[in-house]
Amino acid sequence: MWDYTDKVLDLFYNPKNQGAIAPCEEPGIAVVFGEVGSIACGDALRLHLQIDIASDKILDARFQTFGCTSAIASSSALTELIKGLTLDAALHVTNKEIADYLGGLPEAKMHCSVMGQEALEAAIYKYRGIEIEHHEEDEGALICACYGVSENKIRRVAI
Amino acid sequence: MNIIYFDNNATTQVDPIVLEAMLPYLQEYYGNPSSMHSFGGQVSKAIQAARSQLASLLGAEDSEIVFTSCGTEGNNTAIRAALAAQPDRDRIITTQVEHACVLNVCKQLEKQGYTVTYLSVDRHGQIDLTELEAALTGSTALVTTMYANNETGVVFPIEEIGALAKSYGAAFHVDAVQAVGKLPLNLKTSTIDLLTLSGHKLHAPKGVGALYVRRGFRFRPLLLGGHQERGRRAGTENVAGIVALGKAAELAQQHFQSTTLEQQLRDRLEQGLLATISDCQVNGHPTQRLPNTTNIGFKYIEGEAILLSLNQYGVCASSGSACTSGSLEPSHVLRAMGIPYTILHGSIRFSLSRYTTAAEVDRVLELMPPIIERLRAISPFNSD
Amino acid sequence: MNIIYFDNNATTQVDPIVLEAMLPYLQEYYGNPSSMHSFGGQVSKAIQAARSQLASLLGAEDSEIVFTSCGTEGNNTAIRAALAAQPDRDRIITTQVEHACVLNVCKQLEKQGYTVTYLSVDRHGQIDLTELEAALTGSTALVTTMYANNETGVVFPIEEIGALAKSYGAAFHVDAVQAVGKLPLNLKTSTIDLLTLSGHKLHAPKGVGALYVRRGFRFRPLLLGGHQERGRRAGTENVAGIVALGKAAELAQQHFQSTTLEQQLRDRLEQGLLATISDCQVNGHPTQRLPNTTNIGFKYIEGEAILLSLNQYGVCASSGSACTSGSLEPSHVLRAMGIPYTILHGSIRFSLSRYTTAAEVDRVLELMPPIIERLRAISPFNSD
Ligand SMILES: Cc1ncc(COP(=O)(O)O)c(C=O)c1O
Ligand SMILES: Cc1ncc(COP(=O)(O)O)c(C=O)c1O
Ligand code: FES
Ligand code: FES
Numbered sequence: 044m045w046d047y048t049d050k051v052l053d054l055f056y057n058p059k060n061q062g063a064i065a066p067c068e069e070p071g072i073a074v075v076f077g078e079v080g081s082i083a084c085g086d087a088l089r090l091h092l093q094i095d096i097a098s099d100k101i102l103d104a105r106f107q108t109f110g111c112t113s114a115i116a117s118s119s120a121l122t123e124l125i126k127g128l129t130l131d132a133a134l135h136v137t138n139k140e141i142a143d144y145l146g147g148l149p150e151a152k153m154h155c156s157v158m159g160q161e162a163l164e165a166a167i168y169k170y171r172g173i174e175i176e177h178h179e180e181d182e183g184a185l186i187c188a189c190y191g192v193s194e195n196k197i198r199r200v201a202i
Numbered sequence: 203m204n205i206i207y208f209d210n211n212a213t214t215q216v217d218p219i220v221l222e223a224m225l226p227y228l229q230e231y232y233g234n235p236s237s238m239h240s241f242g243g244q245v246s247k248a249i250q251a252a253r254s255q256l257a258s259l260l261g262a263e264d265s266e267i268v269f270t271s272c273g274t275e276g277n278n279t280a281i282r283a284a285l286a287a288q289p290d291r292d293r294i295i296t297t298q299v300e301h302a303c304v305l306n307v308c309k310q311l312e313k314q315g316y317t318v319t320y321l322s323v324d325r326h327g328q329i330d331l332t333e334l335e336a337a338l339t340g341s342t343a344l345v346t347t348m349y350a351n352n353e354t355g356v357v358f359p360i361e362e363i364g365a366l367a368k369s370y371g372a373a374f375h376v377d378a379v380q381a382v383g384k385l386p387l388n389l390k391t392s393t394i395d396l397l398t399l400s401g402h403k404l405h406a407p408k409g410v411g412a413l414y415v416r417r418g419f420r421f422r423p424l425l426l427g428g429h430q431e432r433g434r435r436a437g438t439e440n441v442a443g444i445v446a447l448g449k450a451a452e453l454a455q456q457h458f459q460s461t462t463l464e465q466q467l468r469d470r471l472e473q474g475l476l477a478t479i480s481d482c483q484v485n486g487h488p489t490q491r492l493p494n495t496t497n498i499g500f501k502y503i504e505g506e507a508i509l510l511s512l513n514q515y516g517v518c519a520s521s522g523s524a525c526t527s528g529s530l531e532p533s534h535v536l537r538a539m540g541i542p543y544t545i546l547h548g549s550i551r552f553s554l555s556r557y558t559t560a561a562e563v564d565r566v567l568e569l570m571p572p573i574i575e576r577l578r579a580i581s582p583f584n585s586d
Numbered sequence: 587m588n589i590i591y592f593d594n595n596a597t598t599q600v601d602p603i604v605l606e607a608m609l610p611y612l613q614e615y616y617g618n619p620s621s622m623h624s625f626g627g628q629v630s631k632a633i634q635a636a637r638s639q640l641a642s643l644l645g646a647e648d649s650e651i652v653f654t655s656c657g658t659e660g661n662n663t664a665i666r667a668a669l670a671a672q673p674d675r676d677r678i679i680t681t682q683v684e685h686a687c688v689l690n691v692c693k694q695l696e697k698q699g700y701t702v703t704y705l706s707v708d709r710h711g712q713i714d715l716t717e718l719e720a721a722l723t724g725s726t727a728l729v730t731t732m733y734a735n736n737e738t739g740v741v742f743p744i745e746e747i748g749a750l751a752k753s754y755g756a757a758f759h760v761d762a763v764q765a766v767g768k769l770p771l772n773l774k775t776s777t778i779d780l781l782t783l784s785g786h787k788l789h790a791p792k793g794v795g796a797l798y799v800r801r802g803f804r805f806r807p808l809l810l811g812g813h814q815e816r817g818r819r820a821g822t823e824n825v826a827g828i829v830a831l832g833k834a835a836e837l838a839q840q841h842f843q844s845t846t847l848e849q850q851l852r853d854r855l856e857q858g859l860l861a862t863i864s865d866c867q868v869n870g871h872p873t874q875r876l877p878n879t880t881n882i883g884f885k886y887i888e889g890e891a892i893l894l895s896l897n898q899y900g901v902c903a904s905s906g907s908a909c910t911s912g913s914l915e916p917s918h919v920l921r922a923m924g925i926p927y928t929i930l931h932g933s934i935r936f937s938l939s940r941y942t943t944a945a946e947v948d949r950v951l952e953l954m955p956p957i958i959e960r961l962r963a964i965s966p967f968n969s970d
Contacts, residue, residue: 047510055507062579078582082502082543082544082583085546085547086504087583106580109504109581110504110507111504112507112510114504115507115580209617209618212620213616213618215616218613221613224612228600228608229602232598232599232600233593233596233597233902234593234596234597234792237593237596237904238893238894239593239896239897239902239903239904240897241589241900271656271793271821271824272821272822273822274810274820274821275809301811302820303821304811306811307810310810407612407824409793409823409826409827410824424662424808426658426662426694427685427687427688428686428687436658436690437657437658437687438656438658439792439793440655440791440793440794440824442791442792443824506622509622510622512623513623513625516625517623518621518623520623521622
């Protein structure tokens with residue numbers, strides 16, 4: 044059985060910021076979402092951001108997650124972490140910070156926090172109109188077949 | 203918290219009568235059954251009695267029973283014994299939906315030069331006998347299939363499989379770990395050469411199992427050493443475990459009708475879930491299925507999240523098999539059945555036992571809809 | 587009849603404290619340790635706790651312990667794992683006095699092309715390190731020896747053996763089934779790569795054992811299947827047995843001084859027999875010996891007859907090892923020691939435990955002289 048911290052379980056049972064953000068007509072406010080994973084992989088995260096255009100700040104963040112306990116808790120943790128940050132600051136949030144916020148994740152589940160970081164990148168890059176570079180999954184065994192995370196990638200992101 | 207245990211295909215509760223039977227062998231009767239003195243001799247008699255009890259459940263002869271430490275040891279031993287008995291044959295036929303302890307041995311054997319055919323299953327989890335027949339050749343050493351699948355409960359037509367195997371002179375091994383005690387067996391009139399079972403699936407403790415070896419079958423032990431089990435399995439016997447398995451076999455025979463009750467409760471659970479929750483389906487065969495098992499896939503959500511939600515209320519269920527539950531891969535059984543991805547990841551198994559009550563079923567029927575609803579509300583796919 | 591149990595090298599009584607510790611895992615805590623739910627998770631924690639208890643007795647790390655079903659499985663697994671780890675080496679060194687579960691594996695390996703050296707022992711049952719050194723070559727894959735002999739209690743100088751093995755890059759496996767709990771071990775500072783033990787020799791029940799695998803040692807499991815024991819031993823765990831072994835290890839550590847008492851009683855028995863019965867001798871080393879074991883040869887008579895006479899009074903002793911006691915061959919251990927035929931057949935082993943009392947020793951001292959006298963009176967050789 045996975046050894047989940049109380050924080051993981053709490054955010055799984057009572058997730059904060061779950062759901063979508065409705066499109067906003069107000070001037071100066073932008074709503075955007077980023078998505079990673081797919082139903083075929085077994086994990087997917089859609090991260091919604093409401094951004095104050097002038098200050099570049101995240102006013103609100105919400106998530107929709109298809110995935111395991113850690114994936115749901117990580118998504119919720121991410122939204123808590125980035126609310127109020129500027130987009131540049133948010134881009135510096137690492138999956139390790141997400142895991143730390145949760146009081147740690149089982150080793151085999153660390154990749155579940157990577158998804159959050161990637162969805163955030165996807166959302167911000169989309170907002171900024173930047174083409175996302177796809178990391179080459181060169182060497183490294185696939186350890187999470189569900190959405191193609193390689194061991195290398197986990198190391199790269201986690202350390 | 204009260205536990206509602208719907209995970210009996212993973213392991214079962216030791217029947218209190220079984221515990222009572224084994225206890226003396228953890229207390230005053232601690233002798234070694236191989237010893238010369240009567241203190242050891244009486245222990246040896248207890249093992250013989252357990253052998254008869256188990257043989258009787260299987261319709262086998264006492265001398266055809268070899269006690270082991272678990273189903274995994276039984277399967278590993280049986281497969282290797284069958285190959286050693288026929289060194290001139292180099293092909294194995296099994297199915298894609300076997301337990302890891304058969305599949306991993308087969309994979310290892312492929313590295314050693316054996317050719318292994320993994321029979322496919324249809325969307326109900328059933329194999330196709332014509333595919334089996336096409337795969338059989340004069341160099342097939344062994345056909346090894348389960349009797350009943352641990353994840354879906356799907357039951358294979360073992361005697362038809364065995365008849366085909368025999369017609370090509372191949373040995374026939376059956377992994378009956380999930381079937382013994384739930385389905386009838388009469389090995390006397392069967393095509394089976396080797397059959398594996400495991401105590402902890404039928405209300406005996408973990409750490410004991412047995413291998414049936416048809417009389418006259420050329421057997422080669424996996425564990426070498428002393429003369430225990432007539433030289434077919436060395437190592438000091440798990441005496442208390444063996445006595446327990448014997449008693450559990452006797453009880454299984456007595457309780458045989460209770461499987462009808464189990465099936466009624468299983469059906470009530472299954473139909474209740476299908477009726478109250480949208481977008482879900484049974485993974486498995488509508489009729490060729492163990493009486494105690496239902497595997498249900500819920501669209502748009504993920505199995506672990508369902509399990510952990512149930513866990514909060516003391517309800518034990520599972521996804522995949524227990525011993526691969528640490529892995530992140532979706533079930534190889536459901537993938538082999540071609541279950542669509544939308545459902546694959548959200549499939550969980552409920553497995554009942556003779557201890558299951560209607561009240562427990564109703565409690566789960568009450569808990570599940572809000573759990574599924576909550577998780578679907580979190581999921582991005584629900585509304586798509 | 588009151589049993590006087592002097593056959594603790596065959597198997598031991600389960601300590602009541604051990605039984606108490608394991609019972610909950612035969613009752614309410616019946617979950618599968620691999621399950622996702624916390625009902626299974628708590629069982630997994632109990633296994634981890636037992637692992638720590640055993641690791642502590644051995645001076646090992648928790649992750650170095652692999653639970654098995656018995657000493658035989660441990661020895662079979664260790665030997666095959668060591669060979670698989672070094673496919674380019676094809677020589678094995680062992681001794682002539684190993685347990686059947688080492689010797690029979692070696693014999694099988696000879697058929698598969700391995701060259702096995704069986705080191706001889708002197709009349710005290712001790713090996714010669716120069717013979718070992720002469721046998722070692724760059725293609726020695728494995729040196730496997732016991733720590734203490736089950737029949738005579740003779741203790742081998744394992745660290746010297748290990749140092750020599752290492753100097754040739756060979757793996758070193760120790761069958762410590764008879765030693766654990768009786769002799770100190772600190773694997774952290776040892777040359778041992780693999781070490782086997784069996785629960786039922788140290789007051790845990792039959793059906794559980796463990797294999798120590800040094801961290802970093804390239805290991806290959808014998809039983810393939812699920813992910814249990816971190817992929818090093820597949821099969822649902824004998825949970826109650828493992829918990830029992832953990833507790834037994836903890837108790838062994840606590841009772842360690844009691845081996846001195848055992849030795850005093852053993853010496854009293856040994857010296858008493860030598861003093862009151864003519865024409866008998868100790869088979870084994872005068873000092874390099876387990877504290878609990880004495881093997882004594884009585885000229886002109888036959889061991890089974892002695893054992894049966896003792897049995898009449900509820901005294902349990904043995905000749906040879908328990909698991910070969912069905913065979914009619916005289917002990918391979920005593921033959922390797924060159925024990926003369928006049929004594930070989932009349933040798934029996936008394937093995938004590940922490941439960942042995944002075945009164946029991948005295949009772950045996952009282953019973954033995956008339957038994958020996960009566961049998962000698964029947965024997966045709968007595969008068970020679
Ligand atoms: C030295 C030695 N090795 C191995 C074994 C085998 O252990 P088990 O009977 O637990 O398989 C025994 C005892 O039977 C033994 O005395
Ligand atoms: C079909 C099947 N075969 C084999 C096994 C292995 O049995 P054990 O866990 O006793 O080794 C299991 C259960 O774990 C099973 O369900
Ligand atoms: S995201 Fe949790 S297992 Fe893949
Ligand atoms: S005469 Fe009885 S064993 Fe040989």
